[in-house]
Amino acid sequence: MELHLQIKMNGRLFLKDPQLTVLGQQILQSGVLLIHEIGFEQFTFKKLAETAGTTEAGVYRYFENKHRLLLYLVSWYWNWLDYQISYCINNISQPELKIRRIIRLLALPVKDDQSTSYINESVLHEIVVEQGTKAYLTKQVTEDNQHQFFKPYKDLCSRIGGILLEYNTELKFPRSLSSSLIEIAHLQKYFKYNLPSLTDFGTTDNDTGIVDFLEEVVFSSLIKKPAKP
Amino acid sequence: MELHLQIKMNGRLFLKDPQLTVLGQQILQSGVLLIHEIGFEQFTFKKLAETAGTTEAGVYRYFENKHRLLLYLVSWYWNWLDYQISYCINNISQPELKIRRIIRLLALPVKDDQSTSYINESVLHEIVVEQGTKAYLTKQVTEDNQHQFFKPYKDLCSRIGGILLEYNTELKFPRSLSSSLIEIAHLQKYFKYNLPSLTDFGTTDNDTGIVDFLEEVVFSSLIKKPAKP
């Protein structure tokens, strides 16, 4: 059986839905690979058009500009990850185990999901690690936020926050801890491979050190503290 | 008495030392204000030249490109903050108090330091919060790292890591905790003002909520754990 996961995207992110046409899917696929290869700064629609086998104008028919395309891809990722998490913790009752699984999904390398042919999830994961924050670190955050472009990220954050609260119902900062967990997972991963002296993971091949660190920080913060006298 | 703090910068960050000439200082001053005002993406040397009262070529004589200027300003900030921290925890012996002070320096608004006339530190602090990560989230990280452009950040991180170790000598991840602390402080601040639903601070005027959160996370992680059986 072949399962086709169609992720519902905010309609304002694109001019024409890229999921519905062959060219659109080609643009998404090439876009992911090209941004990963040359970085978002060097990435242009002209270069994308070449690798996607179309013209510059062809790409502009789907996306208003490259920032919207980034927002699209990052949103797509958060939606996908949210789904992965809900799938992965399904039927688990212990909050502790849920949190451990989430941390692994955030920090460990992603296996490509065959159910969406046109998006390479493992490459997209690396893009989000490397460039994800650029989606909101702009002067148009407020405007983009009003267009609900960050809803998938907020939903994910809210889901994880809820699970943290299951573990400790008295937790004072569930959302901040949740957004911090997500960002730190990515940042430590980036540091490990690019600026290793900012971490304690050295040059080990696997990312279990990051998992250990995140578990340490998160579970410490989740311990119930005695009320102050 | 007037104290002139001259911060020693990596010579490869600039073509001509901007601290040594009036125009150079003007470029730094206008640069900080302009990047803060319009954001790094919209920022160009042409616009900077106008506000700094020179020509585009004039700016290019000091900095190779705008990324180098950002690296310069961010480095300047980390150097300055490192100095502030060492000054502020001077003569304090309790590690706990040191850490509390550091957290406040990281999260609370910065008062402009009068000892450097040409850099507005409180504005620069906001730039680092908003755009700081763009200094290293590029495809040239490795190259920039080889040029030692991130040394001030690493030094700061290492200093804070050392203090965390003073508090708990068995701490397993001092550098990761340190870099996480710095980045989370900035990110939560950014979220609070731009994407508040990713935090638990609401719309309070002051940033003490962020301080509380950071103290919670850091001191929890610093508690000595009993050895596993």
Next chain:
DNA sequence: CAAGCATGATAGTATTACTACTCCAAATCA
């Protein structure tokens, strides 16, 4: 068959990111 839509091809503009060259005035030296 006609209408309509998706794509492709071409061209054009304003801005960006630089580079190269020129000019001028102050400092240096014979």
Next chain:
DNA sequence: TGATTTGGAGTAGTAATACTATCATGCTTG
């Protein structure tokens, strides 16, 4: 003092970027 070097500042030009607009074509759907 006069000649010369040197550095700071301006002008102009180029290639690339980020779009926008127009028109032709071919394929589908009613």
